[in-house]
Amino acid sequence: MFTLAEENYLKAIFHLEHEFQGEVSTNAIAESMETKPSSVTDMIQKLAEKKLLTYKRYKGVQLTAEGKKVAANVIRKHRLWEVFLVEKLSFHWDQVHEIAEQLEHIQSEELIIRLDKFLGSPEFDPHGDPIPDKHGVLKRTEKKLLSEIDKNQKGVCVGVKESSPEFLQYLDKKKISIGTKIRVLGKEFFDGSMIIQVGSEQFFISHKIAENLYVQTQE
């Protein structure tokens, strides 16, 4: 139906629309896809012709309902495959993203219906990200960045914002994974760094770590 490149653009724009609200700029797309702005202009003009997004020169783009549906479906496939890789093939959560980047483009409705059933219709992927349903609807959950919660509050880790191998391996070393309880013992206003408690351990984390961990506070 759509080419690999088209699917990747739609997916990137979908993520950017959620990250910032409203229109997405050419440069933002180029940066997130590690490509040149001129290449982006080319592609968004093509996607606009196919009515997958709306585009006015110099004004950025916005996905149409159809564009959102296609993007959400690619993301659904990506995350279901990540669950498969971790749950069935025993991959570690830091190893699955690259492979899912390829698997998300396999074209077969029936395959995804069956894969979803085989996995027990999971709602979240191994990084805590919600899996869109077959209509492309993303369940929004209540979650905050660890960096947003205050001293003496606690939360349960429910996801990661960044999911690079480097970051995930850091979390492993610190024994933090989805479901881990975290208490903020101290917070430095100057640089946003924190002292946190994880299990019986207490240690320092930088702002960069805290702003990439999602937690749910239970109050």
Add this chain to the structure above:
Amino acid sequence: MFTLAEENYLKAIFHLEHEFQGEVSTNAIAESMETKPSSVTDMIQKLAEKKLLTYKRYKGVQLTAEGKKVAANVIRKHRLWEVFLVEKLSFHWDQVHEIAEQLEHIQSEELIIRLDKFLGSPEFDPHGDPIPDKHGVLKRTEKKLLSEIDKNQKGVCVGVKESSPEFLQYLDKKKISIGTKIRVLGKEFFDGSMIIQVGSEQFFISHKIAENLYVQTQE
């Protein structure tokens, strides 16, 4: 490592080398890939430069050891994925080829190691075709086409030569699958048609059917 097109050419040539012995002609490749001879010439010149096959103008091609290894690995992936689709996702054997055509190009050594283990290191795919091992070695089994065996002989169905949905659905209708015992009750020399016994049923099959069914005769 290699592009999708390169992998498909290598796979097609590998199959053709087994079907006919020796060099493979440009036209044979073009026909099997449903493309034009001029496109084939282009690609085989590229593959020759990469030392995946040897090529002399007008003389056809032959895979190098490296070319064979790459091709066998693609076939290994194709067949392992077919086993996955049938054994784990309950697809029917006539539905898996198209999807495996896509999955065979996913690049990840580790994925195939784990998939193989997950499936219990199967030796044959759902159509009875042998799965090359990790070094690209294809186990050759003793098998004949049903059309080659004589009246009153019997055999066990161990594979299909053609695996189009149409043919596989025909076999289903006749209750023939891998492992089914077949006895040849009569054979017409004029057109190669046969009367065969399958279970308690006796029926007529054309030569076209008989020359696409592999059997093992146990004597």
Add this chain to the structure above:
DNA sequence: TTCTATTTTTAGATTAGACTAAAAATTATA
């Protein structure tokens, strides 16, 4: 062996997707 039919290759064009360099539009600053 000479001519003809077939096979294969070359030449040139096309499309998708990327790039660089330069032009145009927008935004920020003085």
Add this chain to the structure above:
DNA sequence: TATAATTTTTAGTCTAATCTAAAAATAGAA
């Protein structure tokens, strides 16, 4: 508001993979 900086688009080039049409080589028949 005029000028400078930044963002975005256009113009033109490149590569992979395909095609058509025509030329060249080989194989088959007379």
